[in-house]
Amino acid sequence: MSDSPIILKVEGLSKYFGGIKAIDNVDIDIRQGEIVALIGPNGAGKTTFFNCLTGIYTPTAGDIYLSDPRNGKTTRLNGKKPNKITEIGMARTFQNIRLFPTMSVLENVMIGRHCRTKALIFGAVFRNKATRIEETQIIERSYELLKKIGLHRQVNEEARNLSYGAQRRLEIGRALATDPFLLLLDEPAAGMNPKETEALVALIREICAEGHSILLIEHDMKLVMSLSDRIFVMDYGKKIAQGTPEEVRENPAVIKAYLGEDVDA
Amino acid sequence: MFPVKELKRSALTSLWFAFLTFPIMVVKVDPIERVVSWRWDNMFFIAFGSFVFSILAKVFIIQKERRASKKKQKTISEPLVQRIVREPRFLYPLALACFIFGISFPFLFSTYQTNIMTTALMYVVLGLGLNIVVGVAGLLDLGYVAFYAVGAYSYALLNYNFDMGFWTVLPIGGLLAALLGIILGFPVLRLRGDYLAIVTLGFGEIIRLVLENWNDFSQGPSGIANIPRPSFFGMDMTFAGGITYIYYIILVLVVLTIFVVNRLQNSRLGRAWLALREDEIACEAMGIDKTKTKLIAFSLGAFWAGFVGVIFAAKTTFVNPASFTFLESAIILSIVVLGGMGSIIGVVIGALILILLPEYLRALSEYRMLAFGAILVVMMVFKPGGIISNVRRNYKFKGLSVVEGKNNE
Ligand SMILES: Nc1ncnc2c1ncn2[C@@H]1O[C@H](COP(=O)(O)OP(=O)(O)O)[C@@H](O)[C@H]1O
Ligand SMILES: [Mg+2]
Numbered sequence: 001m002s003d004s005p006i007i008l009k010v011e012g013l014s015k016y017f018g019g020i021k022a023i024d025n026v027d028i029d030i031r032q033g034e035i036v037a038l039i040g041p042n043g044a045g046k047t048t049f050f051n052c053l054t055g056i057y058t059p060t061a062g063d064i065y066l067s068d069p070r071n072g073k074t075t076r077l078n079g080k081k082p083n084k085i086t087e088i089g090m091a092r093t094f095q096n097i098r099l100f101p102t103m104s105v106l107e108n109v110m111i112g113r114h115c116r117t118k119a120l121i122f123g124a125v126f127r128n129k130a131t132r133i134e135e136t137q138i139i140e141r142s143y144e145l146l147k148k149i150g151l152h153r154q155v156n157e158e159a160r161n162l163s164y165g166a167q168r169r170l171e172i173g174r175a176l177a178t179d180p181f182l183l184l185l186d187e188p189a190a191g192m193n194p195k196e197t198e199a200l201v202a203l204i205r206e207i208c209a210e211g212h213s214i215l216l217i218e219h220d221m222k223l224v225m226s227l228s229d230r231i232f233v234m235d236y237g238k239k240i241a242q243g244t245p246e247e248v249r250e251n252p253a254v255i256k257a258y259l260g261e262d263v264d265a
Numbered sequence: 266m267f268p269v270k271e272l273k274r275s276a277l278t279s280l281w282f283a284f285l286t287f288p289i290m291v292v293k294v295d296p297i298e299r300v301v302s303w304r305w306d307n308m309f310f311i312a313f314g315s316f317v318f319s320i321l322a323k324v325f326i327i328q329k330e331r332r333a334s335k336k337k338q339k340t341i342s343e344p345l346v347q348r349i350v351r352e353p354r355f356l357y358p359l360a361l362a363c364f365i366f367g368i369s370f371p372f373l374f375s376t377y378q379t380n381i382m383t384t385a386l387m388y389v390v391l392g393l394g395l396n397i398v399v400g401v402a403g404l405l406d407l408g409y410v411a412f413y414a415v416g417a418y419s420y421a422l423l424n425y426n427f428d429m430g431f432w433t434v435l436p437i438g439g440l441l442a443a444l445l446g447i448i449l450g451f452p453v454l455r456l457r458g459d460y461l462a463i464v465t466l467g468f469g470e471i472i473r474l475v476l477e478n479w480n481d482f483s484q485g486p487s488g489i490a491n492i493p494r495p496s497f498f499g500m501d502m503t504f505a506g507g508i509t510y511i512y513y514i515i516l517v518l519v520v521l522t523i524f525v526v527n528r529l530q531n532s533r534l535g536r537a538w539l540a541l542r543e544d545e546i547a548c549e550a551m552g553i554d555k556t557k558t559k560l561i562a563f564s565l566g567a568f569w570a571g572f573v574g575v576i577f578a579a580k581t582t583f584v585n586p587a588s589f590t591f592l593e594s595a596i597i598l599s600i601v602v603l604g605g606m607g608s609i610i611g612v613v614i615g616a617l618i619l620i621l622l623p624e625y626l627r628a629l630s631e632y633r634m635l636a637f638g639a640i641l642v643v644m645m646v647f648k649p650g651g652i653i654s655n656v657r658r659n660y661k662f663k664g665l666s667v668v669e670g671k672n673n674e
Contacts, residue, residue: 054550086552098547100540106660111540115552117533121561124532125525135533143662156659178552 004032007069007182007213008053008090013062015045015052015237022048024237025062030182032069035204035214037224040234041257046217047095049234050184054092055082066090069181087115091180093171095187095217101160105151108159108170109142112177142177149173149203165196169203176207183207185216189223201227225249233257271323279316283308322646329647367516371509379512383580385620386515387573392600392612393522394569399598400606401530402562403542404454405462407594408469412442412567414476414589416574421489421584422482431495435575442571446564454559457545469594476586488585492578511580518576522569523609529565530607538562539607596620603644605651614652 008030015023022045030036038046051057053064055077064077068089075088091112100108117138123131146152149169154162159170168188175183188204189197201223208214218224224231224245231248233241235257241248248254290307294300371379391413398406419438423429429437453464476483483489494507495514502510529535537558540548549555578584596619604615644651 056546056550081554082546082549083552083554086550091552092550094547094550098544098550100543100547102543103536103539104660107536107539111536111548111551111553114533114537119533121529121534121565124529124534127528131532138533139660143660152662155662174551 004034005067005069005072006030007032007067008215009063009065009067010053011063011065013049013052013064014060015048015057016060021237023052023059026234026237026239028232028239028242030213030215032181032213033208033211034229035208035216035227037228037231038215038217038234039219039221039224039231040240044234045237046234047186050092050186050217053077053085053184054090055080055085066182083115086178086180089179089181090184091175091178091182092184093168093175093186093188095190097164097167097171099159099167099170099174102158104156105159105162105170106139106142106146106155109145109173109177110138112145112174113138113141115178145173145176148176148206150199165192165200168192169200172203172207176212180212182213182215185214185218187217187219189218189220197223272320275316275319275323278319279312279314282315283312286311325647364520367519371512376505376508380508381621381624383508383512383515384624385617386512386519387577387580388597388600388620389519389613389616390515390522390569390573391597392604392616393526393609394566394573395597396601396604396607396609396612397526397529397538397562397569398566400601400608400612401535401542402538402559404559404563405458406465406563406566407462407591407598408465408467408472409566409570409597410589410591410593411469411472412446412570413574413577413593414472414586415442415445415567416571417578417584417588418476418483418489418574419571420575420578421492424492425489431493431575431579435572438575439568439571442574443564443568446567447560450560450563451556454556454563466591466594469589469591473586473589476589483586486586488583488587490583492582492584494582495579511576515576518572519613523613526609530609534558534561599640603640603651605653608651608653611651611653 006029008028010026010028013023013026013028014021024045026049028038038049040046048057052059059078062078065074066077066085066088067074070089077085077088080088100111103111117134119131119134122128123134143152143155146155149172151162151166151170151173154166159167162170168191172183172185172188185204189200192200197220204214204216204227216224216227228245231241231243231245232239233248233251233254240253240257241251243251287308290311291304293302293304295302370382374382391409395406395409398404398409416438419441420431420434423434423437424431449468453461453468456464477486479485494502495510497510537548537553540551540553541555541558545555548558577588581588600615600619601612602615603619604613605611
């Protein structure tokens with residue numbers, strides 16, 4: 001693993017909201033094929049970190065570089081629009097689920113194919129051969145993804161009628177539809193029951209085995225420890241530890257951050 | 266049973282209303298006779314009227330809540346109209362019947378009726394155009410009439426200055442409006458919701474004021490007269506013949522618009538518009554270029570308004586700025602909201618109701634604005650999706666390939 005190429009490199013990233021240092025000088029790197037976890041107490045700045053990576057927030061300082069392992073091209077992401085970043089090959093899910101609630105399950109995934117397809121007004125009105133082929137491919141690819149995440153029986157259901165766990169899986173499916181090489185998951189197991197969590201772990205493993213690298217934020221320690229190759233720990237906007245699950249578990253700073261000052265480690 | 270608490274609240278509401286309207290409805294000052302008359306009976310009517318009205322509204326809301334909670338327990342059954350719309354077996358014959366009726370309309374009815382129907386069909390196209398912007402893409406545009414004006418004045422001015430004919434200007438008018446849509450859209454489409462509404466409203470008024478005040482360009486408030494009707498291979502037509510001809514032009518345009526809008530809605534672009542209406546941030550994160558997609562919706566809507574504008578100028582043979590007030594935008598918006606945001610059939614029905622009803626209920630047309638307001642408020646409370654709400658497309662799969670993609674409209 002340690003010899004595979006670095007695909008995401010974050011150097012000295014900071015994000016201030018007025019006086020609040022939501023992220024303070026954080027360095028992180030991810031290699032091709034890894035599952036990396038980002039953990040930390042609530043309010044540590046994890047979601048803000050994702051928002052900076054995906055272009056929703058502009059970082060106050062620091063650099064973000066993304067390298068496509070398929071062609072080795074490196075892009076500096078600072079100042080790029082979110083849709084451009086997704087196009088380069090990094091997709092995400094949201095902590096507070098952001099599906100398109102009144103669109104069908106299938107259509108939600110089809111939206112993910114948008115940045116890999118081309119038809120515009122002309123194609124829509126005249127339905128020429130290229131457009132018809134493209135549209136069929138969109139539908140079939142989306143259906144395939146729904147099978148993978150186990151929602152193919154609910155293709156025509158409105159997304160808002162799905163159970164909480166199914167909605168989280170649909171978000172993953174939608175993100176996968178954009179053909180990312182790096183997938184960012186923000187608390188994918190939040191609100192899931194143990195059985196759903198188990199299925200999620202299997203799904204994440206499967207996605208990783210297919211060649212996607214994964215960066216995930218998660219509070220479920222059992223899931224984090226069993227899934228991740230490496231873990232980064234944040235607290236009050238700073239990176240306080242990093243390493244393999246074993247290293248992080250033993251790290252006194254991490255134990256202090258999670259259990260509070262008063263407890264002797 | 267109706268709760269006593271609500272009765273009390275209704276009583277308070279009516280007293281408050283009576284108090285508020287006291288200066289206008291009760292006190293009447295006659296400056297010539299120098300007397301003040303007190304019309305207390307008016308106060309009674311208002312108090313009583315608002316009391317009854319608020320109770321009625323409450324009853325409706327209670328019933329609706331009851332029905333909604335019942336619905337949750339049972340499986341939701343689709344309303345009849347929705348089922349007809351979904352089922353091609355019913356929809357196609359129905360559409361064919363409507364089309365045949367449309368074609369034979371001028372033979373069945375008088376020139377006067379045909380003329381009214383032409384106006385109604387113009388609003389159908391305007392409604393469908395605005396439906397792309399507001400209903401599908403969710404961009405609240407209150408200045409839509411500006412693009413309509415651009416189309417109308419394109420024909421008026423190009424004909425007046427350069428003697429260009431109807432058929433030449435028809436596409437030009439549409440393109441000019443679309444161009445204006447792009448120019449305006451660039452700075453404005455960054456704004457969201459209320460802000461977008463306010464800016465487009467202002468823009469609509471600016472266009473009207475320019476037309477009113479720039480005398481050298483547009484001949485000011487007096488407008489431009491003697492615009493020729495469309496020619497039919499260079500033949501001259503009788504007055505009635507001309508009206509029938511324009512009716513058919515607009516009928517073709519209606520069919521064309523329905524075709525195009527339907528295809529757009531069921532395309533990659535249409536999906537992106539819908540998604541944009543639901544969640545902009547998620548859209549961007551899914552790789553959709555927000556600005557570009559919105560701009561396409563905005564300028565396409567403008568294109569249709571420009572088209573109809575040209576036809577409007579040819580139909581009335583006269584344009585002046587008074588035809589393009591905010592009231593027009595409000596009417597077109599009402600059509601979209603009443604008919605059902607994003608639903609083609611809904612918008613068609615909405616346009617026919619809102620334009621034909623006032624024509625045939627002449628007595629009511631004085632209270633048009635009042636009626637619009639009331640209808641919209643009632644609709645928003647009881648049927649927020651409009652007469653026909655948009656139905657999602659159904660897909661069937663066998664193995665890995667699509668067997669059928671059942672259309673919604
Ligand atoms: N848009 C914002 N404006 C102001 N403060 C924000 C904003 N977004 C996040 N924050 C603050 O940044 C800190 C980190 O939040 P967040 O990234 O959501 O934490 P986490 O995801 O680790 O729980 C919090 O103190 C939060 O209040
Ligand atoms: Mg968070």
